[in-house]
Amino acid sequence: MVSDSLNNKSTEKRLRPRLNLQWLVLVLALVSIPWLGYRFVAETRVFLVEGQILAQEQLAQGVVTLFQGRSDLLAELPYLDSQQVVFSHTLVKPAKVDGHTEEWLDFQLLAHHFDTGDIAEDGYSLLLGEYGDYIYGLVKVKDNLTVLRQPDHPRLDTSDHLRLSLPDRYGNERRLLLVAEQPGIMQAWYVKEDWATRKYNYPSSNFIIQAVMRPILDGYLVEFALPNYFLNERQEFGLAVVDVDDDLVQHLKTLVNPTQTTIKSHYNLLAMSSPEANRMLEKIDRANSQIVVYDSQLLIRASVGQLVSQSTDANKLLSPLEWLQNLGNKVLRQLGQWFDYFAPVVDINQEQILLQQGKDKKYARGRWHTPEGEEIIANVAPIIDETDDLLGVVMIKQSTRKILRLQSQAMENIVLFSFLTVLGIVLALWLFFWRLAWRIRRLRREAQQMIDAQGRLQVNRLHSETLAHDEIGDLARSFSSVVARLHEHQIFLSNMPRTLRHEINNPLNAINTSLENLQRQGIETGQQRYLNAAQRGLFKISAIVEKLSDAANLEDALAEDELEPLDLRSLVQTYVYHQNRATHQSNTDIIFLASAEPITVACVDYRIEQMLDKLLDNARDFRTPNTVITVQLYRQEYDCHLEVENIGPQIPAIMLDGLFNYMVSGRQITSGKPHLGLGLYVVKLISQFHGGSIMAFNLNQPDGVLFRVQLPILIV
Amino acid sequence: MAKHIVIVEDDLDQRDNYQIALEQRGYRVTAYVGKQDAFIGLQQRPDLVILDIIMDNNIDAGFQLCVDLLKQHPQLPILFLTERVTEIDRILGLRMGAWDYQPKPVSLDFLAEKVATLLRLSDIRNLDGSQLTDEQIHQIGSLQLYNESRIARWCGHTIEDLTLTEFRMLEILTRRPGHIVNYDTLARSTQQHYVSNNTVSTHIRNIKRKIKKFDPAFNAIQSEYGMGYRWAMDG
Numbered sequence: 036m037v038s039d040s041l042n043n044k045s046t047e048k049r050l051r052p053r054l055n056l057q058w059l060v061l062v063l064a065l066v067s068i069p070w071l072g073y074r075f076v077a078e079t080r081v082f083l084v085e086g087q088i089l090a091q092e093q094l095a096q097g098v099v100t101l102f103q104g105r106s107d108l109l110a111e112l113p114y115l116d117s118q119q120v121v122f123s124h125t126l127v128k129p130a131k132v133d134g135h136t137e138e139w140l141d142f143q144l145l146a147h148h149f150d151t152g153d154i155a156e157d158g159y160s161l162l163l164g165e166y167g168d169y170i171y172g173l174v175k176v177k178d179n180l181t182v183l184r185q186p187d188h189p190r191l192d193t194s195d196h197l198r199l200s201l202p203d204r205y206g207n208e209r210r211l212l213l214v215a216e217q218p219g220i221m222q223a224w225y226v227k228e229d230w231a232t233r234k235y236n237y238p239s240s241n242f243i244i245q246a247v248m249r250p251i252l253d254g255y256l257v258e259f260a261l262p263n264y265f266l267n268e269r270q271e272f273g274l275a276v277v278d279v280d281d282d283l284v285q286h287l288k289t290l291v292n293p294t295q296t297t298i299k300s301h302y303n304l305l306a307m308s309s310p311e312a313n314r315m316l317e318k319i320d321r322a323n324s325q326i327v328v329y330d331s332q333l334l335i336r337a338s339v340g341q342l343v344s345q346s347t348d349a350n351k352l353l354s355p356l357e358w359l360q361n362l363g364n365k366v367l368r369q370l371g372q373w374f375d376y377f378a379p380v381v382d383i384n385q386e387q388i389l390l391q392q393g394k395d396k397k398y399a400r401g402r403w404h405t406p407e408g409e410e411i412i413a414n415v416a417p418i419i420d421e422t423d424d425l426l427g428v429v430m431i432k433q434s435t436r437k438i439l440r441l442q443s444q445a446m447e448n449i450v451l452f453s454f455l456t457v458l459g460i461v462l463a464l465w466l467f468f469w470r471l472a473w474r475i476r477r478l479r480r481e482a483q484q485m486i487d488a489q490g491r492l493q494v495n496r497l498h499s500e501t502l503a504h505d506e507i508g509d510l511a512r513s514f515s516s517v518v519a520r521l522h523e524h525q526i527f528l529s530n531m532p533r534t535l536r537h538e539i540n541n542p543l544n545a546i547n548t549s550l551e552n553l554q555r556q557g558i559e560t561g562q563q564r565y566l567n568a569a570q571r572g573l574f575k576i577s578a579i580v581e582k583l584s585d586a587a588n589l590e591d592a593l594a595e596d597e598l599e600p601l602d603l604r605s606l607v608q609t610y611v612y613h614q615n616r617a618t619h620q621s622n623t624d625i626i627f628l629a630s631a632e633p634i635t636v637a638c639v640d641y642r643i644e645q646m647l648d649k650l651l652d653n654a655r656d657f658r659t660p661n662t663v664i665t666v667q668l669y670r671q672e673y674d675c676h677l678e679v680e681n682i683g684p685q686i687p688a689i690m691l692d693g694l695f696n697y698m699v700s701g702r703q704i705t706s707g708k709p710h711l712g713l714g715l716y717v718v719k720l721i722s723q724f725h726g727g728s729i730m731a732f733n734l735n736q737p738d739g740v741l742f743r744v745q746l747p748i749l750i751v
Numbered sequence: 752m753a754k755h756i757v758i759v760e761d762d763l764d765q766r767d768n769y770q771i772a773l774e775q776r777g778y779r780v781t782a783y784v785g786k787q788d789a790f791i792g793l794q795q796r797p798d799l800v801i802l803d804i805i806m807d808n809n810i811d812a813g814f815q816l817c818v819d820l821l822k823q824h825p826q827l828p829i830l831f832l833t834e835r836v837t838e839i840d841r842i843l844g845l846r847m848g849a850w851d852y853q854p855k856p857v858s859l860d861f862l863a864e865k866v867a868t869l870l871r872l873s874d875i876r877n878l879d880g881s882q883l884t885d886e887q888i889h890q891i892g893s894l895q896l897y898n899e900s901r902i903a904r905w906c907g908h909t910i911e912d913l914t915l916t917e918f919r920m921l922e923i924l925t926r927r928p929g930h931i932v933n934y935d936t937l938a939r940s941t942q943q944h945y946v947s948n949n950t951v952s953t954h955i956r957n958i959k960r961k962i963k964k965f966d967p968a969f970n971a972i973q974s975e976y977g978m979g980y981r982w983a984m985d986g
Binding site: 533536537540541543544545547548549551552555573574577578581582584585588591592595596606607609610611612613614616617640641644645647648 | 762764765768769771772775805834835836837838839855856857858859860944945946947948949950952953955956974975976977978
């Protein structure tokens, strides 16, 4: 039971975290402060985004109301089977007409491709865009031989050129021909019906119609811009690319019928927003949002506002603050994906899905990430006429960039303040715990240094922390008080032999001198024996007092001794020889066993002799009568072992641990000599003084006891 | 004229016993109870003073009185007779100028003998050099023992601070050079009641140290472990 209890206590001690670990746990708990800040900001963002979505819904409803009853604006485009619809893309900014394609990069995949149907022939692709009052076009022509116009050539159809056919509201066709004399700015000519004869002597002003030609590897590019008032209400136009490979042959590449050489009645339909619808929408334009009105075929009829495109210039050198902000945004986005249930999906099809729902006359909302990382929230509302037919669909898209920016700023602030706060708290806690641990360690060190190798107090009070006003100070003062009392008790115990000697020796001396004076004055016959008995008693008491005093003063006396190299084998051999001679017995009393070679140790010879006296006194007292005592000396690696062995009763197991303590005696044999339990204590002190130790072992078959003194050998 | 001996001892019984024993041996004895009485009474120089150390709860009273007396009478023979027997006390007492240091309990015969020795030594030291020429000198190898003045010399050098006990031990050791002198015999030279082997060994160690101060190779006193000591023949 006792053992179990001790084990449990020991386990508890092992499991109990140390101060450093407790500090670490506390610090980890503190990390929850920025986490809570993040959660607060994330929830705020949810609230703001929800609010934005609700505002969008209301706005969408408003737009729906605006367009209800305006079927004229949203009526289906009456294009014929022979006509193709070419979609116009809303540009972010006005295209710079320079023959380069930077403005068109986002739409390249959406280009319309036209070819002649003959594999041997080249084709071309067309992109149209609109911004403000201008229509922009980018034509990429595959042509293995580009023929430029000869200046002053009367005909315009003898070189590669573009033909634009633009009917006015009355059905009159305006023909424009774009031709280049050299790479760069093209000339725009109004031509007659033959597409070869110019209508005026001079080309159109470049301020009105801009066109630039730039050769490329497999052909050339034409970028042009013209005011949108060139288009009629039906937004019809025609475009043909004429490829002249030599002066004789013309290849006409038209939109609809490449075999025909005229394109008079073959217009394409430019699907672009309605100006009136745009004007209506402009009244409710919102910053950072885009309102798009589609007709029932999901063709854009009106659009206002822009989703601000994220500038992603990878080569731009970022300032450290911007770099940190970018990193913070990335971390936030990552955190959002891990922890934020409100995080949008990354799906570029979301817009089409929403539009489809609108086409199905459903209200819908959605959020998605563009591949560029922009978060878009969108609302879709159907525009329905009084007969419950779908007129169109309103889509409102808005970037959450502003909210994200606000969130980022809030997070930056929170992270900064949290970091500084947590850093401050952690530092303060660390200092506090470090100082606490340091104070406790100092106490522990001082407590350890209070006691010497023999377990005696070296000081009478504690110095550390006794002036502190906190609990550790209380503990130190209590402990210091205990130490002071223990020290007093120790002094009392250590002085006891001296006090005893002082207190006993004076009366002993008085008795002794009195007896001597009595003897000298003469006593009656027969009284001498009493006088002798009294003097023997006095002698015994003197011996006891002397031994007590010697043992008590032994450590001080040892400090006066000087170690000298000595052959221990020779010393012990001489000692045993003289001891055997002194017993005056015919049989050997002590057997000495040792190898022949000397064993040199650093020692004080008469202290070793004193130690042997005590060990042999002990062995003689406990040995079985008429048995010999064995003294053995041998080397054991860097030590030597001096063993004294006797046959006799074993030492009780409970006494083995404390056998060498001061005044411990297990004597049950009455030898007539005083036994104070000092002999083995003296042996211990002397062996320790020589850097060694003493151990006792019980022997079996026959029973006996072996004392082993281990001493370090002097390596020369 | 009887020699005048002063005893300073706070214990009445011991004081009386010393006084009776010494008066019976023909000395004139004056006894004092404590330090103050003694200092007042000792304005006139006695022939010898026997001092206890612990008196009237003052553990150093005897030492203090010794210092005061030697200031007044520098050549005064002083014998400490005390229960303070540690090595430190012994050294301290002798360095203060005491002539000898005798632990209690003491045999009155030994005390009387020691007193006689000290008085004789005092007489000798008061004589000039010419009067010492006929002193008996015991020569053992390089060792010279002046039995009257209790002075020992090794290779011509006087062994400083040799106590009477140590001189007696040297005398006993050198009586039969080469022969072992056992512990009991050596213990008797200390004139103490009970003497352990260790006390004897401590005295021997002190003798060796005092000689080795000027002759580090000194090796004339050899240990016969378990028995005693021997003065080497060639010492």
